[in-house]
Amino acid sequence: MTIGIVGLGLIGGSLARAIKKYTDNRVIISDIDEAVEAKAIEDKNADGLMQDEDIFSCDIIILGLYPEGIKNWIRKFNALYEDRLKCSDKPVKAPLITDICGIKTDITTYIKSDFGSAPWSYISTHPMAGTEKTGYYNSSSELFRNASMLLIPVKNSHEELELLKGLFLKLGFGKCIVTDEENHDRIIAFTSQLAHVVSNAYVKSDSALLHHGYSAGSYKDLTRVAWLNEDMWTELFMANRKYLADEIENIITELGKYKSALDRSDADELKGLLRDGRKRKEEIDR
Numbered sequence: 001m002t003i004g005i006v007g008l009g010l011i012g013g014s015l016a017r018a019i020k021k022y023t024d025n026r027v028i029i030s031d032i033d034e035a036v037e038a039k040a041i042e043d044k045n046a047d048g049l050m051q052d053e054d055i056f057s058c059d060i061i062i063l064g065l066y067p068e069g070i071k072n073w074i075r076k077f078n079a080l081y082e083d084r085l086k087c088s089d090k091p092v093k094a095p096l097i098t099d100i101c102g103i104k105t106d107i108t109t110y111i112k113s114d115f116g117s118a119p120w121s122y123i124s125t126h127p128m129a130g131t132e133k134t135g136y137y138n139s140s141s142e143l144f145r146n147a148s149m150l151l152i153p154v155k156n157s158h159e160e161l162e163l164l165k166g167l168f169l170k171l172g173f174g175k176c177i178v179t180d181e182e183n184h185d186r187i188i189a190f191t192s193q194l195a196h197v198v199s200n201a202y203v204k205s206d207s208a209l210l211h212h213g214y215s216a217g218s219y220k221d222l223t224r225v226a227w228l229n230e231d232m233w234t235e236l237f238m239a240n241r242k243y244l245a246d247e248i249e250n251i252i253t254e255l256g257k258y259k260s261a262l263d264r265s266d267a268d269e270l271k272g273l274l275r276d277g278r279k280r281k282e283e284i285d286r
Contacts, residue, residue, distance in 0.1 A: 001059040002026040003167075004050045004095065006073060008036050011100050011127060012064025013139030016045045018171040021141045025167075028054055036136045052080060056093060060167070063099040066235045070099050071110055078115055094120035096160050100127060102188065104181035106239040108154050121160050124152040126184065127173070132227045146174035152181050189243035196233060197248060199226040 003019055005012050008031040019027050028050040031037050040046040055061065055077065063070050077097070084092045097120065101107060104124050111122050129147040131138065149168045153161060165176045202208075203226045211219060237244055261269040 002028065002057055004028050004030070004055065004058040004061040005046075005064060006030045006050070006061065007064030007069070008033075008040055008136045008139075009064055010130060010134050010136075010139050010143075012062065013040065013045070013136035014129075014141065014143040015062060015064070015100070015127075015171070016040060017043075017139055017141035018144060019167075020045050022170050022172065023167070028058070031136075033136075040136065055080065055095065056084065058095040060164070061095045061097050063097065063101070065099070065101070066232055067101055067103060067106055067239050068235065070101060070107055074111065074115065078118055078120075081118070081120060096121045096123065096156070096163065098123045098125050098164065100125055102126060102192065102236045103239045104152050104184045108152060108181045111154050116155065121156040122154040123156045123161060123164055124154055124181070125164065125168075126150040126152075126188070127168075132224050134229050134232075142172065144168075145172040147172075149173045149176045150184060151176055151178050152184055153178065185240050186243045189240055189247045193233075193237060193240060193244045194247040194251065196225045196228055197237075197244070198251065199223055200228065202226065 003025050005016050005027060006029075008016060008029055012031075013036075016027050016029060019025050027046045028048050029037055029040055029046040030050045031040075037046075037049060041048065050058070063073055065073060074097070081092065081094060099107060101124070104126070108124055115122075127144055127147060127149050129144050131143075149165075151161065151164060161178070168176055199222055203223050208223075258270065258273055260266075261273060
């Protein structure tokens with residue numbers, strides 16, 4: 001197959017590396033940074049650049065873009081596709097399009113409402129893998145080892161869904177989970193987005209300026225994702241603001257209980273809160 005990747009950030013770059021390492025598929029790329037494009041080709045993680053005319057030679061196109069960038073690309077693609085249809089009396093082959101964005105409802109609603117009847121296929125995906133670092137230069141072919149890949153069908157056939165599953169399993173993913181956009185966004189607000197908000201807020205304490213020599217594993221674990229790309233995460237948080245705001249409200253409520261116990265010097269209440277948290281952790285880790 002020929003696979004096009006648009007956007008060679010951490011995830012897009014890692015996918016390019018993994019595809020070239022673990023499959024015999026051809027990879028063509030597009031990125032706003034020409035130096036990144038050149039480096040990916042030099043590294044043999046891509047076979048060439050993807051121009052507009054190359055889009056229709058692809059079997060799969062992976063969009064490693066922010067939400068608004070995905071919408072812009074889809075609009076441009078659909079216009080190119082319609083132009084091809086007008087100029088041809090034969091069926092026009094279209095690639096299976098997918099994105100690897102961290103939110104789904106905003107994107108899938110746009111696809112369904114504006115392009116639901118368009119004769120091309122779309123499946124949204126989200127690899128459960130990453131680091132606090134960003135960009136192609138921090139990408140790795142091993143980033144997806146044993147990770148989960150979430151797949152959200154939008155407008156596609158069963159065969160196309162199985163095609164993507166097969167590809168991702170070859171790249172090292174441990175399992176593929178099929179879900180819907182609402183369930184995805186609701187759970188991701190807790191498992192990913194809330195963690196980034198809490199970490200980012202945590203380091204704003206004045207005590208953070210004094211931590212050197214006083215911190216160990218707990219500090220490192222809690223602050224790792226405070227180092228983030230604010231442009232990307234702002235788009236993701238705003239697109240999922242309802243579910244994320246609900247999770248923030250919940251953690252504020254829970255933290256208030258600990259503060260209240262401390263303010264009242266209620267050791268029994270504090271001990272109970274800590275015990276409940278430990279038991280919940282044991283329960284969810286089984």
